[in-house]
Amino acid sequence: MKNDIEKIFFTEEMIQNRVRELGRILSADYEGKVPLLVGVLKGSFIFLADLARYMDILCDIEFMTVSSYGAGTKTSGEVKITKALGSVIENRHVIVVEDILDSGLTLEYLKKYLSELNPASVKICAFLDKPSRRQVPIIADYVGYECTDAFYVGYGLDYAGHYRNLPFIGSLKPEIYS
Numbered sequence: 001m002k003n004d005i006e007k008i009f010f011t012e013e014m015i016q017n018r019v020r021e022l023g024r025i026l027s028a029d030y031e032g033k034v035p036l037l038v039g040v041l042k043g044s045f046i047f048l049a050d051l052a053r054y055m056d057i058l059c060d061i062e063f064m065t066v067s068s069y070g071a072g073t074k075t076s077g078e079v080k081i082t083k084a085l086g087s088v089i090e091n092r093h094v095i096v097v098e099d100i101l102d103s104g105l106t107l108e109y110l111k112k113y114l115s116e117l118n119p120a121s122v123k124i125c126a127f128l129d130k131p132s133r134r135q136v137p138i139i140a141d142y143v144g145y146e147c148t149d150a151f152y153v154g155y156g157l158d159y160a161g162h163y164r165n166l167p168f169i170g171s172l173k174p175e176i177y178s
């Protein structure tokens with residue numbers, strides 16, 4: 001698996017240092033509030049697992065699944081919820097946890113959808129942010145790292161379902177796509 005990687009952009013150490021920082025920041029910002037972390041499956045599962053363990057306040061955890069890129073590397077532009085939330089978010093402080101903010105279409109849709117369920121607040125925490133690709137003006141409230149316009153795998157991010165279990169984030173050798 002590691003032989004398929006062309007370049008490492010974010011090492012395991014960089015990732016863990018930054019997620020630890022984000023955990024501290026969220027713990028301070030949400031002190032006394034018991035936020036509800038909503039992970040967007042599947043990409044966010046590793047980030048959310050680390051982030052939650054770096055938080056030292058009470059929190060609840062939920063997951064949603066939205067349709068995304070399928071096996072390709074370009075967004076279809078269409079967002080569909082395929083696994084709904086398992087709990088009521090009315091009056092809750094919701095933090096949507098995403099692997100990467102790209103065109104922004106997914107999070108724009110999700111933020112609107114969740115806001116209509118009357119939460120106390122909705123914020124977005126994305127590990128990577130690719131601002132150059134934005135199609136809608138959405139900004140994440142908490143970001144791990146800004147990144148350039150490449151296709152990334154690892155730390156939850158996949159190509160055709162694989163590479164999510166890499167502890168670092170990198171790009172694939174071109175021959176892997178062919």
Ligand code: XMP
Binds near residue numbers: 043101105157
């Ligand atoms: P949008 O465009 O709606 O997309 O902001 C967010 C979702 O797109 C996927 N995505 C990626 N997945 N490597 C991936 O494995 C990438 O470089 C990448 N860029 C976007 C991802 O599922 C994210 O939730």
Ligand code: MG
Binds near residue numbers: 040043044068100
């Ligand atoms: Mg995703």
